[in-house]
Structures are given as C-alpha cells and as structure tokens.
Amino acid sequence: MGIILNMSDAIILFSHGSVLCGAGQNLAELAARMQARGDAAMVEVGYLNYSEPRFGETVRSCVARGATEIIVVPYFLVAGKFVKEDLPQCIANAERAYPNVKMRVAEAVRFHPALADALLACAERAQAPAAWRDTKAQAAAFCRASKRCPLYGSNDCPATRASEMVV
Amino acid sequence: MKDAMLVMVHGSPRPIANTDMFAVVDVVRERGVYPIVEVGFMECNEPSIPQAIDRCVEQGAQRVIAVPYFLHTGMHVTDDLPNLLDQAQAQYPEVQFLMGDYLGHDPLLADVILERAKQVEA
Incomplete structure (x- = not known):
C-alpha cells in the first residue's frame, strides 16, 4: 500500500518559533499525541527561529535514536518564504551532516476538508469574553523569564511581576 | 437566535496566500x-475584521462566533483578536460575541499532518 509509515521513521513538525513563552506548548502536545497513537516511532518538533529545539538539533536527536528515514511536515498554513526558502536550507544542512539519512518534505497544512470540521469544532468551544485571554495565562504558566517575550515587564509576566513585589 | 460564524484570518501581502483558507471556508x-x-482579516486584506462584523450584523446576526484561523497561540490570538471583539461588543451591545478556540488547537490537525506525511511516503 505504501501508506503505512515504517516504524523506524520519524516525523518532524517544522515550525517558525515564537518569542512568547509557552507558545510551543500546543505543538509539543500535538507531536506527543501523534507519537503516542503510533503515527511514527518518533514525532518531534523542530523550530526555525526563537524556540528550542531548533530544526538541526531535532534531526540530530532523531538520528541519535535510530531514525534513518525522516519526513518533515511544515506546520504552516501557507507555503511561503519559510517553507520554500528557509526549510530547504535546513534540509540541505541536515543532509550534509547525515548523508545516510533519507529526508523527505511533505506539503504544508494548506487545504484539507478536515480543517472545515476543525473550524466548526473550534466554534463549538466558543466562550464568553471572560475567557478570551486565557491563553495569556497559559504563556505565564510556561514563563522562561525571557526578555524577548512580549509579556516581559507587564503584569502578565510572572517573572517581572514577582520582581516588582521584591522591590 | 441567528448565528454568524466569523473566521478571523491574519492576512497576507500576497493575497494568493489566502486561497486555501477560502476553500476551507467554502466547505464550512x-x-x-x-x-x-x-x-475578516487582521492585516493586509479586506474585509477587515470590523468590516466583516458589520456584514454579519447587516445580515441579521444576533450572535457572532469568532474563530481564529491561526495555528499558534501568539499575541494575535491572546490580545489583538480579543481587543477587536471587545470593540465590536461595545459597538453592537445587542449582539452577543463569543470567541472560539484557535484552529491549531483542534485535535483534527493531527489527522491533517499525518495525511501530509503519508502523501510524501506514498
């Protein structure tokens, strides 16, 4: 059939990365869920910018754990510059470092009818104004006290809020 | 109650980047x-989110369910979109505004990703 993934394969979700603390939490959970249900022996996230682990580090860790075939899925809605220019550069670097590892790049998220169902399910979970900023609390829960985080220095940042209390 | 679904999209300087999203919305x-x-678009494209809300209300929406067409939680989902909805609520006090979950948070994304992986494997 050719549609069953070889269990030695790894799937790497390639994402941009964010300065906001906790922004990667959802994607980490998505990868863990895919790995737990057996989509591939390893399902990991690799970032282009800002967030850890960077793509090259993710490849290194998958190869160290025995991956010989890696499928990279761009976790982007649209295949723009990051997917068309930056990702091929990352792939070329990885192929130079691991010439015996076969790497393939899948399509970005783009169009899929399941996205319509996902959107409708998101609407089902709609909430009143009091809950609209709950994701900010999620960012605070994963605070790394990063000065680049847009919450740093605001009342929403646990690190800077705490230091104000000390002063 | 007459419901409207408002899909809140980032927008792109290259309008062709919205083609796939429009196809998804057609399925919706x-x-x-x-x-x-x-x-409604946050940046670059029209209609803007406030314009799209106007359209919903003009069509008789009594409740607007606004869903972020975003894969990630960032400042847009956390702050910018709620601010726009707060303004809309102030402008239309008789309309109820709800904000949906963001697209990337839905479990169905795992199936889409897996299918992308299988397509390149085949």
Whole structure:
C-alpha cells in the first residue's frame, strides 16, 4: 500500500518559533499525541527561529535514536518564504551532516476538508469574553523569564511581576 | 437566535496566500451549520475584521462566533483578536460575541499532518 509509515521513521513538525513563552506548548502536545497513537516511532518538533529545539538539533536527536528515514511536515498554513526558502536550507544542512539519512518534505497544512470540521469544532468551544485571554495565562504558566517575550515587564509576566513585589 | 460564524484570518501581502483558507471556508459554508459565514482579516486584506462584523450584523446576526484561523497561540490570538471583539461588543451591545478556540488547537490537525506525511511516503 505504501501508506503505512515504517516504524523506524520519524516525523518532524517544522515550525517558525515564537518569542512568547509557552507558545510551543500546543505543538509539543500535538507531536506527543501523534507519537503516542503510533503515527511514527518518533514525532518531534523542530523550530526555525526563537524556540528550542531548533530544526538541526531535532534531526540530530532523531538520528541519535535510530531514525534513518525522516519526513518533515511544515506546520504552516501557507507555503511561503519559510517553507520554500528557509526549510530547504535546513534540509540541505541536515543532509550534509547525515548523508545516510533519507529526508523527505511533505506539503504544508494548506487545504484539507478536515480543517472545515476543525473550524466548526473550534466554534463549538466558543466562550464568553471572560475567557478570551486565557491563553495569556497559559504563556505565564510556561514563563522562561525571557526578555524577548512580549509579556516581559507587564503584569502578565510572572517573572517581572514577582520582581516588582521584591522591590 | 441567528448565528454568524466569523473566521478571523491574519492576512497576507500576497493575497494568493489566502486561497486555501477560502476553500476551507467554502466547505464550512457547505456544511450548513451557520446561516452566515464571513471572513475578516487582521492585516493586509479586506474585509477587515470590523468590516466583516458589520456584514454579519447587516445580515441579521444576533450572535457572532469568532474563530481564529491561526495555528499558534501568539499575541494575535491572546490580545489583538480579543481587543477587536471587545470593540465590536461595545459597538453592537445587542449582539452577543463569543470567541472560539484557535484552529491549531483542534485535535483534527493531527489527522491533517499525518495525511501530509503519508502523501510524501506514498
């Protein structure tokens, strides 16, 4: 059939990365869920910018754990510059470092009818104004006290809020 | 109660980047769950989110369910979109505004990703 993934394969979700603390939490959970249900022996996230682990580090860790075939899925809605220019550069670097590892790049998220169902399910979970900023609390829960985080220095940042209390 | 679904999209300087999203929204319309389905852009493209909300209200929406067409939680989902909805609520006090979950948070994304992986494997 050719549609069953070889269990030695790894799937790497390639994402941009964010300065906001906790922004990667959802994607980490998505990868863990895919790995737990057996989509591939390893399902990991690799970032282009800002967030850890960077793509090259993710490849290194998958190869160290025995991956010989890696499928990279761009976790982007649209295949723009990051997917068309930056990702091929990352792939070329990885192929130079691991010439015996076969790497393939899948399509970005783009169009899929399941996205319509996902959107409708998101609407089902709609909430009143009091809950609209709950994701900010999620960012605070994963605070790394990063000065680049847009919450740093605001009342929403646990690190800077705490230091104000000390002063 | 007449519901409208408002799909809140980032927008792109290259309008062709919105083609796939419009195709997804067409499928949402075909599903027939919401009598009104509008798209509003945060940046670059029209209609803007406030303009799209106007359209919902003009069509008689009593409740607007606004869903972020975003894969990630960032400052847009956390702050910018709620601010726009707060303004809309102040402008239209008789309309109820709800904000949906963001697209990337839905478990169905795992199936889409897996299918992308299988397509390149085949």
